Amino acid sequence: MILAIANQKGGVGKTTTVVNLAAALAARRKTVLVVDLDPQANATSGLGVEPKEGVSLYGALMRIADVNDFIVGTAVDRVNLIPSEVNLAGVEIELARMDDHLGGVRKVLKPVVDSKVFDYILVDCPPSLGILMSNALAAADAVLVPMQCEYYAMEGLSVILKLVERMRATGANPGLRVEGIAMTMYSHTRLADEVVAQVRDHYGDAVYKTVVPRSVRAGEAPSYGIPLVAYAPSTPVAQAYFILANEFLARQKALAGTDGKVDSIAPKSGAIA
Ligand SMILES: Nc1ncnc2c1ncn2[C@@H]1O[C@H](COP(=O)(O)OP(=O)(O)OP(=O)(O)O)[C@@H](O)[C@H]1O
Ligand SMILES: [Mg+2]
Incomplete structure (x- = not known):
């Protein structure tokens, strides 16, 4: 399955979630392809x-x-990668020119999906509502939305969820599911607690139980070129990503018994648009 990790807001932990979730799934003996978009x-x-x-x-x-x-x-066993590079920045223009300007990524990934080599394909999206992200959402079976435990995050969340809804409603990707909302960079402050409580109140079970703590270890990991989960598995952030992977796998298993179709997630109480 293709899982897009997306949030148009920058610096919310998308990439950290992609590389650590990939490594955690690999540790559970899953074969993973990361697509850096x-x-x-x-x-x-x-x-x-x-x-x-x-x-x-x-x-x-x-x-x-x-x-x-x-x-x-990659540096991690069972984690493969389609890398990114500067040329990808120009692809937005090329994609926009195509007749099916939302279907490019889906089309090129189809042979990879059909080959069934990978259990999971995780797509790291750029922080914008541009055509690359729309292509990722059009190609994906589901989207995982990381969000930072901070005040304005809720507004950002409603934007991406609306985009998902639009992908479904317009027929660009009628089967697109919200796989879950992952709260990241949690610090023990009253504000963070309030944000977590508010998001859970609005989005209920869509929010993963695991909350990824804030830690300087997570910030320094990129410079080593290996996810925290792989080189410091006992750190709290790595542990959180292992649990997140377990929650993800449990949801996949629960879905396998259904036709994969679930209701769109609507806020439980009140509108926050
Ligand atoms: N749990 C964490 N604790 C502390 N720092 C973190 C944590 N998760 C990520 N970071 C750091 O925060 C910054 C942003 O994280 P990341 O790159 O994963 O976000 P992103 O959403 O992919 O950003 P962008 O929108 O630019 O692609 C990075 O420097 C990263 O190392
Ligand atoms: Mg990123």
Whole structure:
């Protein structure tokens, strides 16, 4: 399945969630492909791969080569990667020109999905409501939304959830599910507690029970080119991502018994738009 990790807000923990969730799933013996769809290439370097011009989904989208030619190994066993690089920044324009401007990413990833080599394909989205993110949402089975435990995060959340709803309503991706909302960078402050409580109140079970704590260890991890989960598995942040992976897998298992269709998540109480 394809899981897009998305939030148009910058710096909320998308990339940290992608690389650590990937490593945690790999530790559960799942085979994972990370697709770095952000020209910043943070997931690429976070997984120990140096961005290289020409090696990204850009090449597949521009039909320069087969998508499989862009898949590389990473510092983590069972985690593979389609890296990002600067060219990806220009792909927005190219995608916008295509007749099916939302379907490009879905089309190029189809052979990878069909090959069934990977249990999970995690797509790291850039922090904007641009065409790359829309393409990721159009290609995905589900979206995981990381959000920071801070005051304005709620407003950002309603924006991305509306976009998901629009993908469904317009038929761009009628089956798109919200896999879950992951609260990140939690610190023991009254404000953070209030935000967590408010988000749980509005979105109920869509919010993962696990809350990822704030820690300087998470901030320094990218410079090592290996996710925290892989090199410091006993740290609180790594532990939180292991539990998040378990919650994710449990949800997948519960869904397997259904047709995969679930109701769109609506706020439980009051509108927050
Ligand atoms: N739990 C955490 N505790 C402390 N720092 C964190 C935590 N998670 C992420 N960070 C740091 O916060 C910054 C933003 O995180 P990250 O890059 O994962 O966010 P992002 O949403 O992908 O950002 P962007 O929108 O720029 O792509 C990074 O420097 C990262 O190392
Ligand atoms: Mg990022």
